[in-house]
Amino acid sequence: MRSVYDYIPTIICFIICVYILVSLYRTAIKEGRSLKLILFAFAVAGLLLSGLYWVAFDLLYPTERMPFAANEIAEWALFLSLAATLATMLTSSIKAAKWEIGFAILFMAANVALWIAWSGEWLQDIITGIVFGYFLINLVRLLKETEKESLTVPVRAVIALFCVMIVAANAATFFVPESLTARHDLAAYILLSIVEGYLMIRVILSLWKKSEPRVCVSLSFSLVAWSLIFMYMSAGMFYNIANICLSLSFLLSFFSLRREVRL
Amino acid sequence: MIYAENILICIAIPLFVSLLFVRGEVRRYLAAFLFGMGVCLLAAYISSFLGDTVGMTENDTAVYLSPVVEELMKLLPLGFFTVMIAPKERRQTMLAVAVGAGFATFENCCYILTSGAENLGYILIRGFAVGVMHIMSILALSMWFLIAKRLKVFNFSSITVGVSIAMIFHGLYNLLVSKPGISTVLGFLMPPLTALLLYLLFRRLSRESVEE
Numbered sequence: 001m002r003s004v005y006d007y008i009p010t011i012i013c014f015i016i017c018v019y020i021l022v023s024l025y026r027t028a029i030k031e032g033r034s035l036k037l038i039l040f041a042f043a044v045a046g047l048l049l050s051g052l053y054w055v056a057f058d059l060l061y062p063t064e065r066m067p068f069a070a071n072e073i074a075e076w077a078l079f080l081s082l083a084a085t086l087a088t089m090l091t092s093s094i095k096a097a098k099w100e101i102g103f104a105i106l107f108m109a110a111n112v113a114l115w116i117a118w119s120g121e122w123l124q125d126i127i128t129g130i131v132f133g134y135f136l137i138n139l140v141r142l143l144k145e146t147e148k149e150s151l152t153v154p155v156r157a158v159i160a161l162f163c164v165m166i167v168a169a170n171a172a173t174f175f176v177p178e179s180l181t182a183r184h185d186l187a188a189y190i191l192l193s194i195v196e197g198y199l200m201i202r203v204i205l206s207l208w209k210k211s212e213p214r215v216c217v218s219l220s221f222s223l224v225a226w227s228l229i230f231m232y233m234s235a236g237m238f239y240n241i242a243n244i245c246l247s248l249s250f251l252l253s254f255f256s257l258r259r260e261v262r263l
Numbered sequence: 264m265i266y267a268e269n270i271l272i273c274i275a276i277p278l279f280v281s282l283l284f285v286r287g288e289v290r291r292y293l294a295a296f297l298f299g300m301g302v303c304l305l306a307a308y309i310s311s312f313l314g315d316t317v318g319m320t321e322n323d324t325a326v327y328l329s330p331v332v333e334e335l336m337k338l339l340p341l342g343f344f345t346v347m348i349a350p351k352e353r354r355q356t357m358l359a360v361a362v363g364a365g366f367a368t369f370e371n372c373c374y375i376l377t378s379g380a381e382n383l384g385y386i387l388i389r390g391f392a393v394g395v396m397h398i399m400s401i402l403a404l405s406m407w408f409l410i411a412k413r414l415k416v417f418n419f420s421s422i423t424v425g426v427s428i429a430m431i432f433h434g435l436y437n438l439l440v441s442k443p444g445i446s447t448v449l450g451f452l453m454p455p456l457t458a459l460l461l462y463l464l465f466r467r468l469s470r471e472s473v474e475e
Contacts, residue, residue: 025464035414035416038410038414039416039424042424042425042428045428046424046427046428046431049428049431049432049435050431052435053431053434053435053438056435056438056439056446057438059446060438060439060441060442060446067319067323067327068317068327068328069326069327069434069438070327070330070331070430070431070433070434070435071431071434073331073427073430073431073434074427074428074430074431076423076427077423077424077427077428077431080420080423080424080427081420081424083420084416084420084421084424087420
């Protein structure tokens with residue numbers, strides 16, 4: 001049986017989601033009637049319902065492993081909504097960021113391979129990879145468009161290097177002796193945390209300095225994407241930390257989007 | 264075991280005959296209602312088939328698989344009306360409600376034949392919960408389609424997002440009522456509360472569009 005402590009990240013997530021949805025209902029939808037905010041509201045609704053489903057399942061069937069269920073589809077809706085939100089802000093052609101897109105696809109393929117190796121759920125993991133990949137592609141396109149103020153080429157190169165190292169560290173856990181597995185896991189967690197912390201600081205600074213809205217959106221959505229990757233690669237305490245970071249990243253994304261639609 | 268197709272034939276024939284003698288909105292409503300009943304039967308077949316294929320128990324199929332299949336099946340007539348007929352907004356809402364009502368009615372008929380109808384209190388609760396839930400999920404989807412069309416984003420992504428939200432709403436309801444206790448009460452309360460929220464949102468949006 002889980003303790004209340006285990007549900008704290010989920011409760012934080014619910015509070016943030018409800019706050020965003022109520023704010024959208026009270027002001028944003030009325031004044032802005034903005035497509036971006038409506039799509040983002042769907043993403044938040046997907047996150048909230050997926051979390052509620054998980055909690056309900058965990059309380060009703062504590063000893064069972066969740067089979068394929070509607071909450072996975074809600075997560076796909078979340079990725080599609082986030083991707084659609086970004087798509088409304090893109091101005092350049094897809095060819096402008098071909099290298100970044102290529103790397104995003106490779107990184108996602110590596111992630112899917114790891115998820116399948118961990119869970120053995122082929123179909124769900126492949127579909128999740130496709131929709132998450134679509135979100136990542138739109139994200140790297142926006143990052144490319146705002147690269148002077150968001151993530152410059154050297155910063156992106158360092159993050160890409162971190163991505164390769166994280167995938168390598170996780171993949172290595174399948175081959176190295178069991179005594180070394182914990183070290184590889186720890187290395188991956190440290191790398192994931194460094195990028196998470198860096199992106200969190202960058203988003204807060206960009207909002208604080210009132211940077212251009214598209215810059216704030218690209219950084220905050222990068223934080224969302226990274227928090228999701230962090231969460232999917234973690235277990236135990238690190239999973240809870242990543243879950244809280246994901247909730248915060250949604251809140252920061254909401255503030256960024258609100259600025260984008262000038263509310 | 265019940266013979267669902269026989270039940271459908273029995274209920275549908277009088278409605279089908281009445282189609283010949285009514286016109287206009289009533290005929291459209293009846294036709295959409297029959298569509299709703301038909302897709303309910305197809306959804307039951309597909310859920311059972313998929314459940315057997317992946318080796319799920321009957322209860323697991325009802326809790327985890329049915330919401331996904333049922334919402335997809337309800338999307339078919341709604342998608343057909345929206346894309347092929349492109350009805351006016353008010354008519355589309357009416358057709359969506361009719362499909363949902365037909366679906367819920369047929370599901371309730373089958374439920375009563377399987378589990379009995381001795382307990383009026385429980386039947387009333389189930390009628391309000393399931394009836395409202397099926398209508399709410401498809402009505403919300405139809406509203407989203409209308410908004411998406413107005414904003415010119417009626418595409419694969421927006422349809423998938425809308426259906427996915429309907430699926431998780433339905434899935435959460437099925438999960439909550441799958442075990443007796445407080446969760447069942449919460450599950451039964453979910454559809455009426457959602458109906459209230461949707462009504463408030465609908466009224467607010469309508470008022471604002473009039474003011475504009």
